[in-house]
Amino acid sequence: MTTRANRYDAVRMNREMLSSMSPPTWRWYLLAAVLGAVVAFGLYAFTVQVTTGMGVTGINRPVMWGIYIISFVFWVGLSHSGTMVSAILRLSKASWRRPILRGAEAMTVFSISVAGLFPLIHLGRNWIFYYLLPYPNQRGLWPNFRSPLLFDMVAINTYIIGSTIFLYIGLLPDLAVVRDCSSGWKKKIYAILAMGWRGSAEQWQVFSRGSTLLACLIIPVAVSVHSIVAWDFAVTLVPGWHSTIFAPYFVIGAITSGVAAVITLMIVIRKLFKLEEFLQPVHFDNMAKLLLAVCLLWSYFYFSEVFTTWYAHKPIEWEIFSFMSSRYGIMLLIMMLGNTIVPIIGLCFRQVRRSLPALLVITLLVNLAMFIERFLIVVPSLSHKNIPFIWGSYTPSWVELAIMVASFALFFLLYTLFAKFFPILAITDVREQEEVLLGSQQNGRTRLETLVKEE
Amino acid sequence: MKRRSFLQLSGMSLASSMLAGCRKGNEKLIPFLVPPEDGAIPGIANYYASTCRQCPAGCGVLVRVHEGRAQKVEGNPHHPVNQGKLCARGQAMLQELYHPDRIKQPLKRTGIRGSGQFIPISWDEALKQLAGALAPYQQKEQEGLLLFSAPLRGSLARLTGDFLQHFPKAQHLAWEPLSPEWLQQGLFGNPGIPDYDLGNTQYLLSFGADFLESHLSPVRYGHGFGHMRQERQTVRGRYSYIGPRLSLTAASADRWLPARPGTEWALAFGIIRRLLQEKSFDASALQAAGLSVTNVTELVANFNVQRVAEIADISPTEIRATINEAVSISPALALVGEMTAWQSNGSAAVAAVELLNLMLGNINRPGGLYFTPATDAHISSNYAELTGLIERMQQKKVQLALIYGCNPVFSIPSDSNFSAALANIPQIISFASFLDETSLQADLILPDHSNLESWGDIVPPAGTRQQVIGLIQPVVKPLHNTRAFPDVLLALAKGMGGNLAMQLPHESYLQWLEEDLIKRIPDLFIGDRRQQMDHLLQQGGWFGPELEPISPKALKRPERVVSPEFSGAQEQYPLQLQVYASVNFYDGRSSHLPWLQQLPDPMTTVVWGNWLEINPQTARKLGVNQGDLVEVSSPAGKLTLPAVLYPGLRPEVVACPIGQGHQGLGRYADRRGENPLKLIKETEASKQRLTWGGTRVQVRRLAASSGLVTAGHAEGSYHRDLLGL
Amino acid sequence: MNIETSEFHWGMVIDLDRCTGCGACVTACQAENNIPISEQDGIANGRNLHWIRIERYWEGEFPHVRARFLPMLCQHCDDAPCEPVCPVYASYHNPEGLNGQVYNRCVGTRYCANNCPYAVRVFNFFNPKWPKPLEQQLSPDVTVRSRGVMEKCSFCIQRIRRGKEQASLENRKLLDGEVMPACAQTCPPQAIIFGDLNDPDSRVSKLARSPRRFRLFEDLGTEPSVIYLKGGGHDHPG
Structure with missing residues (x-):
């Protein structure tokens, strides 16, 4: 009886959880069209930049890096969401991660891919970007492996590949489900994508071992990626950048923005797929506590950095802080509110941690503040660099803003498309969780002890 | 270069290098079948010595010429005036040669004066018209011919002198704003410039x-x-x-x-x-x-x-x-x-x-x-002569004006009504290279060569103990259909015939110059004249032996000095205006050169514009910030200028450089900034000598933005401590 | 990178006591190195392309006010911060102690400019334009840079080459003072002296041993090849 009831439930669940893959509605088309249009406008802006020159941006001497690098750092930071949920929560066996697992992993892949575009957009001569690659050539020239930008390229590529594999491996059982539920040419495609997943015990064992292993491996990659991004800045002689704290500070910043993004995602997915029974207030409470912890850490790092600068009062470094607080005072205020004051005070209260509207506001604010934080790291230091005679400032041009907005649109577009063609909810994981309650799990013809034993 | 041609070229060079590799060594490249006439060999640069005319100082230059194109001007290390050094204005001489807005052929006015409407005409026609206009003045009593030029020295002074002899009542006024007439009229008189x-x-x-x-x-x-x-x-x-x-x-x-x-x-x-x-x-x-x-x-x-x-x-x-x-x-x-x-x-x-x-x-x-004795012909007029001329012009006593090598409409304060007086002259003929304020008023323009296309000589008015005749030689072929002013004079002489043609039979100014040099330094041309001349041209001129200094006699007794007078009531105009020659543009003659426009003014670091300097204390009282637009008014007129806070200025003084504010003079200078000479109030006393430092003004803030661009950061300029300087 | 295989180590001494701030060097450099004309907007937007600039610093208030000039150009550091950060070796160290910039290798990351404490690297934001016939002035010895690449002072490397070729044609050693960058050549008060720092008897070496010597941002350890001599004797109060 249990088996039949289970089977019935499984079928119902499959159908429910694949509902996102049902044929698109006009709303979906509208959304995709709007996002596509924004991306197209961004492409147009990029074309303008490529055909006329970097002069169409707000970049100048001394501020040679602008919105593109800021966006790059932001998106790399955001990409830590998937790693956080899938890896850390997986290793810590938090079972409520299951419904948001896929969404978060996809977020990682798309945000790191979007991040990877920015260094290329940023190049003065994008059309010869391949000079950065160690490809064999007649001139016998190699890229300069001492350059942090090359570390960057290697790290970003590793992360893209790693997180894609991570996402894909997790997708395998679900692709099999989709394969089983679809027909015609779709079935053929999903059959190829599912790579012959049959759900045998051996496959499950390999799968579970592989997932855990990948989860272990992806964490150091994630840490290294953001450390390397931090070193792009920290290894220079630029006052305000040259700081040993930058790598851990950037990692914490990335985790902050990742955690906040995951909470936002949880709220959205819960609403869209009506997962009230899976994502209960206690889960939000837990995530909010995590966010509180990383916000505290971030604030601690930020305080350490500003405090040491203020105490030492090295003229040029203090000059940068003074300039930042006068020219970009409002932004600094929003950053402090969004990263420190609001989340730390707000998340201390249980009611706030369990209130979804409040959490939505706080997490969006955190990510806005994180974007500003990157701006305030990149721009003021360059504006008031060592030579006072050529101090300057920076205001992004329409081209840069268009490309930045387009990057958000591209991210959402990729996400929307992904949700349409792939199961956005991790079916097997959720089912697994369902069946946890039953104490055992039916996998094909075998019956296994549940893999998860928590709660 | 197109990719196709690039590939072709690289293929060709690859093939040729391989072929060359087959031979033993590469002793010889294939020589020209016909060697180029002007000695321009691809890949080989030639240096020609010449003399700078961006200001009257007369620095010697070497011009690097590459395949017939002048590329770089350097100081002539053997020249006694500048000893191999050169200022920014001299460096920028090249852009005068290659300026996109040069007048390319003779022009005849079609629209009203100042409208800038001209039609190109041929040199024959232009010369015919000029000769026709000049002809009546050869008669004894015919008044009304004026030649207005910059001060002339050396050969050109003599040629103009000889030419004008045939026009008995002609007046030659040779004036420019920075000419040191005041020094020549000082305690010792001529020779006044030691x-x-x-x-x-x-x-x-x-x-x-x-x-x-x-x-x-x-x-x-x-x-x-x-x-x-x-x-x-x-x-x-x-x-x-x-x-x-x-x-x-x-x-x-x-x-x-x-x-x-x-x-x-x-x-x-x-x-x-x-x-x-x-x-x-x-x-x-x-x-x-x-x-x-x-x-x-x-x-x-x-x-x-x-x-x-x-x-x-x-x-x-x-x-x-x-x-x-x-x-x-x-x-x-x-x-x-x-x-x-x-x-x-x-x-x-x-x-x-x-x-x-x-x-x-x-x-x-x-x-x-x-003090060294005056060694050469010199035509120069003082300010009193200039104001006298303006009066004559106002009384319509000038019928034909020839204007060469100067821009009086720009460089004479508007309060002296020069432009209005100029309008009284029925016929104005200009020899300008650019359509500047003055040549825009001309009826006929016979464009002069650029300095680097001309022959000539320069006698430095100040600054050497030896006698120096700097030579100017063309380093490139004339770019446009222009003619040197002295060549025009000689062509006129020929065309007008009579005594004039008899006395000035020279084929070209070069011939005149050579003959003149022989007259001035006879012992130099003992041997082969051609060879001697070549030698002089090679070294950039004739640098004679050190002159015996003379002890000057005071022409007058030193007198008491009275307090300076300022025009304008102190209550209404509380500030004193000081105008000064721009470091980049001298008296404004170089404002059309983009290198100099781009060159930050050394003190204010302003580029592409001009400004009013105000002491920060005064600015605070007036509520003026760096870069604000202010209105400066004097009894003579009003200007709007961007304000620059200038700590190195007395609080009761405001200052403005001369040089910008052109109406014309090509795309880089046209309507850029303001000309502070419009503010100078002339008084009775100032008609006798140039007193451009004696005007009071009032400054009023107009707006917060003025388009002022400085190369240096205004606030950062006060932070030298960060450099450890 | 401090590996030098050449007999030369080019260096420059700038005597601030002689420098009058006149700007002749700036225009000479612009003429020599085919530096594009920057329009007013460009300079307003921080896109001036001059390779050398005269920095003017104010000090004090009226009447105790001073202005100090500091000619600033690529310092050709022996331990140049711009070099290691370039991912494509466009910024490299040449055997004679020069910081080279390979225009056709540069992809325009602008990282070098950020890491240059002297802020002497300039970026080609647009393709250069010279209204005809101004382009006839361009020197064939120096590349006209296209948009998207970094550039900076090269110590007039084309002149160094020319000098060395001339010397080798005449089968002799290069003389001290034979090679001069355009700025040093034109400087009226001779504030800029250029030469071989490896030759202890060269004029530049002698001046570099002056007690007035200092280098900018010595604490950063960049080991610049440009040595300044302190402007002295300012006995003005303040």
Whole structure:
């Protein structure tokens, strides 16, 4: 009886959880069209930049890096969401991660891919970007492996590949489900994508071992990626950048923005797929506590950095802080509110941690503040660099803003498309969780002890 | 280069290098079948010596020419004036040659004057018209012909002189704003411009002389300045500057004494008084100049430190220290410049400083100044002659004006009504290379060559102890259908026939120049004339032996100096306007060159524009910030200019450089900034001599943005501490 | 990178006591090195392309006010911060102690400019334009840079080459003072002296031993090849 009831439930669940893959509605088309249009406008802006020159941006001497690098750092930071949920929560066996697992992993892949575009957009001569690659050539020239930008390229590529594999491996059982539920040419495609997943015990064992292993491996990659991004800045002689704290500070910043993004995602997915029974207030409470912890850490790092600068009062470094607080005072205020004051005070209260509207506001604010934080790291230091005679400032041009907005649109577009063609909810994981309650799990013809034993 | 042609070329060069590899060695490239006529060999640069005409100083240059194109102008290391050095204006000479807005062929006006509507005509027609216009003036009594030019020296002065002889009543006015007529009319008269031996002096005292930027011969003095500071093993020459504005020149001084405008002379009197007290003055020089000690003693009797400090409004400590230095360090040399001379009391003030030099024993000694005899023809007019001319023009006594090598509409204050008077002249013929304010009024334009396409000679008006004739030779073929002014004169002579043609039968100005050189330096052309000439051209001119200095005689007794007068009521116009020659544009003749427009003004770092300098204290009172748009009004007119907060300026003074504010002169200068000469109020006294430092103005803030662009960050400019400087 | 295989180590001494701030060097450099004309907007937007600039610093208030000039150009550091950060070796160290910039290798990351404490690297934001016939002035010895690449002072490497070729044609050693960058050549007060720092008897070496010597941001350890001599004797109070 249990088996039949289970089977019935499984079928119902499959159908429910694949509902996102049902044929698109006009709303979906509208959304995709709007996002596509924004991306197209961004492409147009990029074309303008490529055909006329970097002069169409707000970049100048001394501020040679602008919105593109800021966006790059932001998106790399955001990409830590998937790693956080899938890896850390997986290793810590938090079972409520299951419904948001896929969404978060996809977020990682798309945000790191979007991040990877920015260094290329940023190049003065994008059309010869391949000079950065160690490809064999007649001139016998190699890229300069001492350059942090090359570390960057290697790290970003590793992360893209790693997180894609991570996402894909997790997708395998679900692709099999989709394969089983679809027909015609779709079935053929999903059959190829599912790579012959049959759900045998051996496959499950390999799968579970592989997932855990990948989860272990992806964490150091994630840490290294953001450390390397931090070193792009920290290894220079630029006052305000040259700081040993930058790598851990950037990692914490990335985790902050990742955690906040995951909470936002949880709220959205819960609403869209009506997962009230899976994502209960206690889960939000837990995530909010995590966010509180990383916000505290971030604030601690930020305080350490500003405090040491203020105490030492090295003229040029203090000059940068003074300039930042006068020219970009409002932004600094929003950053402090969004990263420190609001989340730390707000998340201390249980009611706030369990209130979804409040959490939505706080997490969006955190990510806005994180974007500003990157701006305030990149721009003021360059504006008031060592030579006072050529101090300057920076205001992004329409081209840069268009490309930045387009990057958000591209991210959402990729996400929307992904949700349409792939199961956005991790079916097997959720089912697994369902069946946890039953104490055992039916996998094909075998019956296994549940893999998860928590709660 | 297209990719296809790139591939073709690279293929060809690959093939040729392989072929070359087959031979043994590469001793010879394939020679030209017909060698190029002008000696232009691809890949080989030639250097031609010539002389700079961006200002009258006459620095020698070498022009690097590559395949018929002039690429770089360098100082001529063997030239006695500039010794291989060159200023930014000289460097930019190339852009005058290759300027996109040069007049490319003779033009005839079609629209109304100033409309800029011209049609191109042929040289034959232009010459015919000019000859027709000139013909009546060959008659004895025919008045009304005017030649307005910059001061002319050397060969061209003689040619113009010879030419104008045939027009008995013709008037030749040769004037430019920065010509040092005030120095020539000073204590000693002609020869008024001595050679200042900056390099060997131990103490330099500048009375408003901006000798590093525009005064007489800036490159020469710049070179001397470097020598004075650090070239000698044990001595570092000290230097003080007195004047209301911390100019570029003043910025290099050890001490800046910010005297009230027109009071610098008081310090000279103070020093003379101390010299007399200590009896350490050069009595013999005083006697030789024909001056008496009692006379001088009387003159300076009251000028103790306190009095000097009061007159100039400088702290007595500074004055005392300066006087101590000037009398104790020897040789101590005094220079006097435009900032002092352009005041209403300028004439007496200049004489005071000249007297100081005399008393310090500086005449004809190392580290002092050398007077050399005038060696060459020189046509130059003073300001009184100019104002006289304007009156004649207003009375419609001028019928035909030939205007060459100057832009009087721009460089004469509008208050003197020159432009209105110019409108009275029925026929104006210009020889300008650009459509500037003056040539836009012309009926006929016969464009001159650029300097680098011309023949000519330059006699440096100031600054060498030897006789120097700098030669100008064309380094490239003329770019456009233009003709050199002297060649036009010779062609006219030929065309007009008669006596004129008899006396000026020369085929070209080059021929005239050669003959003239032979007349001036006869012993030089003993051997092969061609060879000698080539030799002169190669070295950039003729640098004669050192001249025997002469001891100057004072033409007049030094007089009391009165306080300077300012036009405009103090209540209505509380500030004093000082105009000065721009470091980048001199008197405005170089404003059309983009390199100079782009070159940040050294003191304000402003690019592509001009500005009004205001002391920060005054600006605070007026509520003006850096970059605000302000309205400056004087009794003569109103201008709107961006404000620059300038700490190196007396609070009651505002300053503005001359040079911008052109209406015309090509795309880079046209309608850029304002011309401060529009603010100068002329008075009765100022008609006799140039007094451009004597106008009061009022400043009012108009708006917060003005489009002012500075190369340096306004706030960062105060943070030298961050550099550890 | 301090590996030098050449007999030369080019260096420059700038005597601030001689420098008058006149700007002749700036225009000479612009003429020599085919530096594009920057319009007013460009300079307003921080896109001036001059390779050498005269920095003017104000000090004090009226009447105790001074202006100091500091000619600033690529310092050709022996331990140049711009070199290691370039991912494509466009910024490299040449055997004669020069910081080279390979225009056709540069992809325009602008990282070098950020890491240059002297802020002397300029970026080609647009393709250069010279209205005809101004382009006829361009020197064939120097590449005209296209948009998207970094550039900076090269110590007039084309002149160094020319000098060395001339010397080797005449089968002699290069003389001291034979090679001069455009700025040093034109400087009226001779504030800029250029030469071989490896030759202890060269003028530049002698001056570099002056007690007035200092280098900018010595604390950063960049080992610049440009040595300044302190402007001295300012006895003005304030």
